[in-house]
Amino acid sequence: MSQPSNPSRRNFLQSAAAGAVALPLARAVPAADSPQTADASTAVAQSAIRLKVNGQFHDLSVEPRLTLLDALREHLALTGTKKGCDRGQCGACTVLVNGRRINSCLTLAIRHSDDDIVTVEGLAASDGRLHPVQTAFMRHDAFQCGFCTPGQICSAVALIDEHKNGPRAQRPMTDDEIRDRMSGNICRCGAYPHILAVVREFVGEAAADG
Ligand code: FES
Ligand code: FES
Numbered sequence: 001m002s003q004p005s006n007p008s009r010r011n012f013l014q015s016a017a018a019g020a021v022a023l024p025l026a027r028a029v030p031a032a033d034s035p036q037t038a039d040a041s042t043a044v045a046q047s048a049i050r051l052k053v054n055g056q057f058h059d060l061s062v063e064p065r066l067t068l069l070d071a072l073r074e075h076l077a078l079t080g081t082k083k084g085c086d087r088g089q090c091g092a093c094t095v096l097v098n099g100r101r102i103n104s105c106l107t108l109a110i111r112h113s114d115d116d117i118v119t120v121e122g123l124a125a126s127d128g129r130l131h132p133v134q135t136a137f138m139r140h141d142a143f144q145c146g147f148c149t150p151g152q153i154c155s156a157v158a159l160i161d162e163h164k165n166g167p168r169a170q171r172p173m174t175d176d177e178i179r180d181r182m183s184g185n186i187c188r189c190g191a192y193p194h195i196l197a198v199v200r201e202f203v204g205e206a207a208a209d210g
Contacts, residue, residue, distance in 0.1 A: 049113050053078065054122025064110055069093045071109035072119060080120040080150045084186075091185035094151035095119050101158035103184075120150035123157065133157050136198045144189035152195055155185045160202045172205040 084092035096118040123131035
């Protein structure tokens with residue numbers, strides 16, 4: 001007997017895929033965390049930066065040591081980009097910078113003034129239609145808990161663009177090539193076969209046949 005769908009789980013997972021989960025900020029950036037930081041002699045200088053994220057410019061005053069990941073999550077409330085390891089090992093923080101995928105935990109926000117930054121929240125069209133890769137993630141059930149999903153989706157979007165605009169665009173990617181090019185994004189739930197199916201649909205042999 002078929003099971004009725006569970007609307008709450010489905011809604012949650014769709015929200016994760018779209019990066020549309022608007023969680024409240026886990027913490028605001030305090031003016032002073034402790035008596036020590038209130039001391040003017042230990043105050044960290046702030047730098048004025050302008051970030052272009054999902055087509056919108058944001059003028060911020062930040063500590064020079066602030067990562068792009070923390071700028072997105074804590075200053076711009078773009079919490080679709082996840083913090084997993086915070087050291088370049090999991091890919092949960094993947095965003096697109098000038099069309100290329102990067103780990104936003106490994107780069108400083110001040111290095112990206114006026115770069116074109118796209119997060120998972122910026123992939124959908126202005127009328128709300130999801131990016132084709134986002135709908136493919138849902139169609140293939142390519143997630144379980146959804147934590148790695150925004151990074152997986154951003155990485156897949158970039159991989160597909162890299163392939164279609166690269167010298168081997170006429171040749172479909174093999175499954176091993178796709179696995180290799182997606183290997184920077186870890187999924188602890190093991191949704192890899194479904195994620196592979198998503199990317200294969202765009203650049204694999206099935207895409208070439210279609
Ligand atoms: S949080 Fe950036 S790679 Fe893990
Ligand atoms: S879906 Fe849970 S970590 Fe990938």
